[in-house]
Amino acid sequence: MSLIFSKMQKHIDGFKSLTANKNVLDVNDVAQVFIPLANGMSTAVELKVNVGDRVKVGSLIGHRNDFFYVPIFSSVSGTVVAIEKRTHGAGQIDHVVVENDFKFEQAELDTINYETASREELVEFVKNKGIVGCGGAGFPTYVKYQKPEGINKVIINAVECEPFITADYKEIEDNVRYLMTGVLAMQKMAEAKEVVIAIKTGKKLVTDIMNKALPNASVSVVEVPDAYPMGWERTLIRHLEKKEYENIPSEIGLIVNNSTTAISLGMAMETGMPIVNKFVTVSGDALKDPVNVNVLVGTPVSKLLEITKLNRDEVVLINGGPMMGNSMETDEFVITPNTNAITVMAEVVTEAISCLRCGSCSDHCPAGLQPVRIMEAYKSQDWDEVRKLRADKCIECGLCSYVCPSKIEVSNQVILAKRTIASLDKNRR
Ligand code: SF4
Ligand code: SF4
Numbered sequence: 001m002s003l004i005f006s007k008m009q010k011h012i013d014g015f016k017s018l019t020a021n022k023n024v025l026d027v028n029d030v031a032q033v034f035i036p037l038a039n040g041m042s043t044a045v046e047l048k049v050n051v052g053d054r055v056k057v058g059s060l061i062g063h064r065n066d067f068f069y070v071p072i073f074s075s076v077s078g079t080v081v082a083i084e085k086r087t088h089g090a091g092q093i094d095h096v097v098v099e100n101d102f103k104f105e106q107a108e109l110d111t112i113n114y115e116t117a118s119r120e121e122l123v124e125f126v127k128n129k130g131i132v133g134c135g136g137a138g139f140p141t142y143v144k145y146q147k148p149e150g151i152n153k154v155i156i157n158a159v160e161c162e163p164f165i166t167a168d169y170k171e172i173e174d175n176v177r178y179l180m181t182g183v184l185a186m187q188k189m190a191e192a193k194e195v196v197i198a199i200k201t202g203k204k205l206v207t208d209i210m211n212k213a214l215p216n217a218s219v220s221v222v223e224v225p226d227a228y229p230m231g232w233e234r235t236l237i238r239h240l241e242k243k244e245y246e247n248i249p250s251e252i253g254l255i256v257n258n259s260t261t262a263i264s265l266g267m268a269m270e271t272g273m274p275i276v277n278k279f280v281t282v283s284g285d286a287l288k289d290p291v292n293v294n295v296l297v298g299t300p301v302s303k304l305l306e307i308t309k310l311n312r313d314e315v316v317l318i319n320g321g322p323m324m325g326n327s328m329e330t331d332e333f334v335i336t337p338n339t340n341a342i343t344v345m346a347e348v349v350t351e352a353i354s355c356l357r358c359g360s361c362s363d364h365c366p367a368g369l370q371p372v373r374i375m376e377a378y379k380s381q382d383w384d385e386v387r388k389l390r391a392d393k394c395i396e397c398g399l400c401s402y403v404c405p406s407k408i409e410v411s412n413q414v415i416l417a418k419r420t421i422a423s424l425d426k427n428r429r
Contacts, residue, residue: 010364010399012163012228012323018283018290020166024174025307026294028104028277030076033298034086034095034334037062039070039130040138041090049096053080058107058273061096063130068140071130074098075276075296077105087333089319089326095334098298109272114185119148122189129268130275130337134260136324138338141265144255145189151253154186155240156197158206158259159224159231162321164283165341169206170292171260171279176213178266183219185265190255195219197259198236200226228323229397235366260340275337282308284322284344286315295335301342302331314347323398350407361400361410367393371400371410378417383424391418 037045044066049055055074064070074096082097112125127142156179160168172179187195199207201223210221224230224239233256237249245251264275276297283290288309295304301317318325319333322343361371370389377385391414400410 010228010403011226012402014226015164015283015285016166018164019281019292020169022291024170024279024292024294027299027304027307028076028296029102030296030299030303031100032081033075033098033100033296034084034300035061035072035074035098035298036086036088036334036336037072037094037096038088038090038336039064039068039072039132039140040338042066042068043090043093045072045094047083047094047096049080051080051082054078055080055098056105056107057276058109064140068143069127070132070140071128071274073130073274073276073297074107075298076100077103087328087330089328089333095298106273111272112269114181114188114269119189119191122185125269126185126189126265129265131261131265131268132275132337134258134264134275134278134338134340136258136320136338136340138336141257141261144250144257145186147250148189148191151190151192151250151255152194153254154183154190154192154195155233155236155249155254155256156183156186156195156259156262157231157233157236157256158197158199158210159236160200161226161228161231162323162341163228164290164343165281165321166283167279167281167292167340168258168260169203171263172206173209174279175263175267176209178263178270179210179259180213180215180219181266181269182262182264183266184215185269186255186257186262187218192255193218196240197221198224198240200224200230202226228399229366229395232366232395232397234395264337278335278337278339280304280335280339281341282344283341284315284318286310286312286344286346297335297337299335300332301328301334304335304342305331305344308344310344312346316345316347318343318345323402324396352407352409354406355408356406358405360403360405364399364403366397366399367395369393369414371414374417375408375410375413378413378420383421386417386421391421394418 046065047062056077059074078099078101081099131141132138288311398411
């Protein structure tokens with residue numbers, strides 16, 4: 001049974017036991033990797049290789065060239081054999097196809113010591129290693145640390161609040177040393193007095209591992225309630241700091257980064273290696289053998305489904321967790337540096353009934369929105385009302401649909417409303 005903790009969040013069933021106690025499976029036997037020329041949803045990427053070029057693990061393949069610089073690297077050694085369009089969250093986009101020679105030769109890779117490097121050198125290192133937020137959108141990490149003025153605390157988000165996902169905790173279990181190296185570098189880049197690592201209550205093994213590895217008294221571990229979406233940074237800050245902010249946490253002296261991002265940074269600092277492989281949870285009720293994999297960036301999801309196998313024909317394939325992920329129409333899309341989960345659920349067709357005006361969706365929306373009113377405004381194409389109701393603030397958490405007793409897909413309607421006004425307003429400019 002689910003327990004309501006307070007408005008704007010909810011305990012939901014985790015289904016974490018499907019993968020939590022299994023060993024992580026290494027998956028690096030792919031004949032070809034397909035490296036997307038994208039960072040998050042941005043496809044403004046300058047290509048740096050040609051068909052026929054030899055590359056190594058960690059070789060530069062291209063870089064984002066719009067507002068941000070984000071390099072993109074090869075995850076294998078071998079030969080570039082094609083540049084082809086494939087499905088990605090951002091649409092049909094170019095991917096660099098590298099034929100794996102299975103030698104895993106490494107490019108020349110520089111390392112850095114957070115104690116001897118200056119703050120500016122660390123930020124530059126983070127930028128050049130292409131470290132991005134590993135918890136979802138893939139936002140470039142160095143951007144958060146460019147201006148440390150007024151920052152007093154870094155919060156490391158190890159909450160992992162979405163159902164089914166256990167990859168973040170597996171990463172911490174295996175790589176706590178890298179986590180602490182990354183944490184100390186983040187503290188130095190932010191010039192912050194304090195670092196707090198937030199973890200969900202009841203995760204004794206991982207909490208003990210982190211507490212034992214704490215480097216000094218300025219870094220601590222705090223437990224937060226097992227509620228969704230506690231891992232969303234606004235909810236987490238509301239809980240830990242009892243504060244609100246308008247746009248970004250730095251307005252109130254905070255920087256938030258995911259624990260896997262800190263691990264990726266620590267690993268890059270000690271080994272020189274950018275994010276070329278990821279721990280990914282492949283789980284869901286439509287899989288015979290859910291598992292966490294340590295997989296090369298650029299591996300097609302179809303390869304992972306061959307391992308986990310489906311237990312039925314009609315499924316919903318989700319890039320991410322079941323609440324915030326995006327459903328995909330094909331399994332040809334690939335693992336990227338910010339993938340943390342692939343979820344495969346049984347397709348359930350539920351008959352929605354009329355809205356009961358119960359207000360539950362509004363009570364639970366962590367962004368403080370009124371989803372039912374946005375849905376109605378969307379249906380009547382009242383775009384001014386959609387704007388007034390701030391559909392743009394929806395974080396696409398899915399909680400309004402989850403709590404709706406009428407089984408209405410409220411979040412889908414709100415997300416469509418959000419996208420419609422974004423596109424109308426873009427065309428107006
Ligand atoms: S999906 Fe959007 S509208 Fe629905 S609860 Fe989450 S933030 Fe609120
Ligand atoms: S939760 Fe569902 S039934 Fe209740 S007000 Fe929202 S849309 Fe209507």
